[in-house]
Amino acid sequence: MQTISIDYPAAEKLSRPVHVGAVSSGDLEIIMIPLPGGSTATVALRTSVDGFDTIWRRVLDRFFAESALVAHYEINDFGATPGMVSLRLAQALEIAREDPDAGQTTTTGGAR
Numbered sequence: 001m002q003t004i005s006i007d008y009p010a011a012e013k014l015s016r017p018v019h020v021g022a023v024s025s026g027d028l029e030i031i032m033i034p035l036p037g038g039s040t041a042t043v044a045l046r047t048s049v050d051g052f053d054t055i056w057r058r059v060l061d062r063f064f065a066e067s068a069l070v071a072h073y074e075i076n077d078f079g080a081t082p083g084m085v086s087l088r089l090a091q092a093l094e095i096a097r098e099d100p101d102a103g104q105t106t107t108t109g110g111a112r
Contacts, residue, residue, distance in 0.1 A: 002050045006060060010041040010068035016100060020092045023076045028085060030092045031074040041068040047077035055082055063089045069096060 018032040035042070041064055045056060059082050067089075080088070 002047050002053075004043075004045040004047070004053060004056060006043045006045070006057070008041040008043070008060075008064035008068045010039065010064075010070045012069050014069040014071040014096055016096075018092050018096045020095060021088050023078050026079050026081075026084070028075060028077040028080040028088055030088050031076075032069065032092055032096060033072045033074070035070050035072055038070045041071055041073060043073045043075060045075040045077065049077070049079055056085075058082075059085050059089075062086075067093050069093070071096075 013036075014032055014034040016034065019029070021027055021029040023029045043060060043064075045060075047056070063086065075085075077085070
């Protein structure tokens with residue numbers, strides 16, 4: 001088990017917690033928690049696969065360069081591919097930016 005911690009500058013606020021995915025074979029879970037008054041996106045990544053630091057950093061750098069929300073991101077990985085990581089990050093961002101009064105849920109266990 002490997003843990004990676006990274007901080008990214010961020011300006012856009014997250015208004016409510018978001019949860020997507022599930023920790024199971026070949027998948028990952030992302031939990032986003034608002035950081036009121038903060039100015040960073042803090043990432044705590046736990047992965048079952050050691051030695052993929054460079055790939056993780058590339059995927060995260062690309063995402064946070066375009067889409068950083070001020071939040072604490074808990075990413076729990078169980079062997080997801082880089083494509084799945086990008087999909088779950090995009091899914092979390094989409095949910096975070098949805099109108100909470102539109103009847104949408106903030107939690108999903110599968111693809112939307």
